[in-house]
Amino acid sequence: MLFNSFRFLFVFLPVVLGVYWLTPSLTWRKYVSVVASYIFYGVWSPKFALLMLFTTSVDFFTARLIDDTGNVRRRKFWMMVSMISNLGVLGIFKYYNFFAESFNAVAPGLVPLLHVVLPIGISFYTFESMSYTIDVYRGKIPALRHFIDYAHFVTMFPRLVAGPIARYTDMASQLQALPRWLPAETVVEAIHFFALGLAKKILIADYLAAKLVNPLFSAPGGLHFFSGWGAALAYTAQLYFDFSGYSDMAVGLALLLGFRLPRNFFLPYASRSIAEFWRRWHISLSTWLRDYLYIPLGGNRGGAARTQLNLFLTMLLGGLWHGASWTFVIWGAYHGGALLVHRVVSARFRPLPRWLGLAGTFLIVVVGWVMFRMPTLGAALQVYRAMLGLNGLGGAWLMANRYRLAILAASLCLSFTLDTYEFRPAPRLRWAVAYGLVLVACLTQFSAPSPFLYFQF
C-alpha cells in the first residue's frame, strides 16, 4: 500500500489510528499495530508477509537463545544462525539472480536462474532485524521476552518498506512506554512532516520524473550536453525529494502512532565534502553501515591503508545494498574512491573554500547519480558521453524546456535550503489552512499514484 494513495489515506490510516488510540490496553495496542502493519504489507503480497513473519520469528528466537546463554560459542552459533537466515533470504530474493547472470555471462547456462520477485522493503527490515540480534549478541541490549514486542518494533508500517532504518536501541524506551493518548501538539507536528513529505514527493519529485527524468533517460543515446546535464540534475533533485519526502511522511505517520523516528536527511546537497555528504544522506543507512560493517571490519584501528580498505569495502557493499546490479557496485566503488581521495587530500591540504567544496561535492554526487539511475553500464556511459559534450550541445533543447528548467532550478534551490526539521512555521491557523491546501493539491495527483524510488531497494 502506498502512502500516496486514497486507500491508505482515507481508509487504512483513519481506521488504524482510530482502533489504535481507542484501544485502552497498551499491550493490545501493540497487537493492533502489528496486525495493521501486516495488512499494510500483505495487501501488496500475502506470501511475502509470511516471509517477513519467518525472518521476524527467527531473529526473535535466536536473540533469546543468545541472551539466555553465557557460553560464548553458543552465543556466536545463534548469532550466525540469525545472520545466515537474514542474509540467506536477502541473498536468494535480491542477489541470487544477479550473481547467476554474472556467472552465466562468462559461462552460459552454468547457473540456473530463479523466478523470484524482490519482496518490497526486504533490505530495510532485514537490516533492522540484524542490528537487533547483533546488539543482543554484543550485550548492548537484553533480548525481548515477548514476540509481540519484537514484531511491533520490526513491522511498524510507517517505516516498514523504505526506512528510516531504526534500531531497537533507538526505539526501546518509546516501545516500552507507549503514550496513553496522542497530544494535539504531536498531531500538529505530524501534519507538518506528512504534508511537506507528500508535497516533496508528489509536487516536486513526480513532476521532475514525468517531465524531465523519464523522457530524457529513456533514450540516453539521443542526449546532448544540455539535455544530459538537465537529466542528471533533474534526477538529483527527484531522488532527494522522493526519498526524503518518504522519510518525512514516515516520521509524520510514526508521530501519529506516538513514536519518533531517527532523522534520515539533513540537506545533503549542501555538504562541503563527500564525507559530509554521507553524514547527511540516508543517515540511518550510513550509520548502520558504520556501526555494523565498517567498525567490525576494523574501522580506523589498523593503520591508514587498512582504514582506506575498510572504507572502500563499506561503500562497495553499501552500493550493492541498493540493488543487485553492476551499476550499483560501480556507484558504491565510485563513492568509496571519492571518500578515499577526500581522506588523503584533507589530511595533507587545507580545506577548500566553502563554495568550492560545495560545488565540487555536488558535482561528484550528480555524476554518481547517473550510474545509480541507469539500468546498464552502457546506458550510463551514453549519458556521460552526452554530459561531456561529445554528442554536441543541443542548445535548442534549452529553449524548448525553459519553463521545466526553471522549475528544476527552483527545486534544486529548495534541495539546498528546505529542511523539514528547521522549517517550522508558527502553528497559526492560516498555516493549518495552507497545509490543508498543500495536501489537497497532492490529492489531486493521486488518481495515478507512483511508487517511491527506494521501494525497489
Next chain:
Amino acid sequence: MLPQPRNSTPTRPVAAKSPSRYVWTFLTTILIACLALALFNYVVNPLNYYPPRLVRPLSYGDQLVKVDLMNRQAAGPDVLVLGSSRTMKLAPADVTALNGMTAFNGGVSSSRPEEWYAMLRHALDDLHWQPREIIVGVDLETLFYHGESNEDLLSSPDLRQHLPADMYRESLWNRAALLISWDQLLLSRKALALNRGARPPAAITFDPDGLLHYVGWEKAVAEGRFQFGVEFNIRDYRRRYDGLDGFDEQRKALFEQMLKLAAARSIRVRLFATTFHPAVLAEMVKLPAFNQVHADAVQYLSAAATRYQGVTFADFTEITSFGGDQDNFFDGVHIRQENGRRQLERLLQQ
C-alpha cells in the same frame, strides 16, 4: 567515517496556542476543498462519467457512442463487427455488398475482450438482436493485458452490467478518485470553455451503421496532402508489448464466454488477428515479447476455432495474408477502407 549525532524526529517542539483548533482547521480545509473540487467536477462531468448532463462533455468515448448508435438501430443487423480501432474501417456496406447481409460495426478504440463480450451481451440480451455472424478483430496483445479496463466501457451502464463485479467495483473507486483529480479539473475547465464558444470540429465521426471516419486524415487523403508516418505506432506498440508475460486469465475467460454464448445462439464467429503495416511489423518482430505473444495467441485462437463449433480464425498480422496493400493505411496500424474490404473478402470466403 560517518560520525554524527543520531537526531530523532523533532529538534524543537512546536508550541501551538490552540493545537486542537489547528488540527480541526487543517481537516476542515481538506474536507471543504475536496468537496468543492468533487462537486465542480461532478456537475461539469467533462467525460460523461457521472449522471449530470448539464454541460456537454468533451468526449463521450467510442464505447458510449457505439452503444448509443446500437440503441438507435431500428432492427438488429445480420453481422456484428467487434474489435478495436484497427477494425473500425470494416465497412458494413462492404459486408452487404459481399454477402447480402446487413451489418453494424461495433468496433471501439482500445477495445479488449471485455468490450467484445459486453457489447455482444448488450446486443443479444438487451436489444434482442439475432445476428447470424460476428466478426471479431483481435489485437493479440489484449489477451495478455493485465491492467484495468477502459474507463469509457465501465462508465456505460448498458455495458458494465454484463461485466464481472470485480472489474466494475474497481472502476467505481477510480471514478470517485477522479472527482478530485487535477486532470479532471483541467478537463472540466475546458468543457466549460468549449460550451461557451464554438466547438472545434470533431476528429472522428461515425455513420449510423458504426463505420468510422477520420475527418482530418480522410480530407488530407482526398486532397493529396496526407503525411504517412509510423514512428508513433512503433513506440506505442513496443510499449504495449513490453513486459507482457502470459495470458490474462480473466480476459481469456471472458473471450471464451463470448464464444460459448455465440455457440449457444448458433452464431457463426469469424476471428482474425488485426494487421500491422510492414514497416511497423519489421520493428515489432525484433522484440522477443512480440514473437512470443504472437505465437501463443495464434496457437490459442487456432485451438479455440477447432474447439468451438462455428468459429474460424485467420491470422492477418501480415498484410500478405489477406492481399492487403501497404499504401492503404492511415498509420502503422490503422487500415483504410480498401484494406478492410480485402479483409472482409478473405474472411467471408472461409
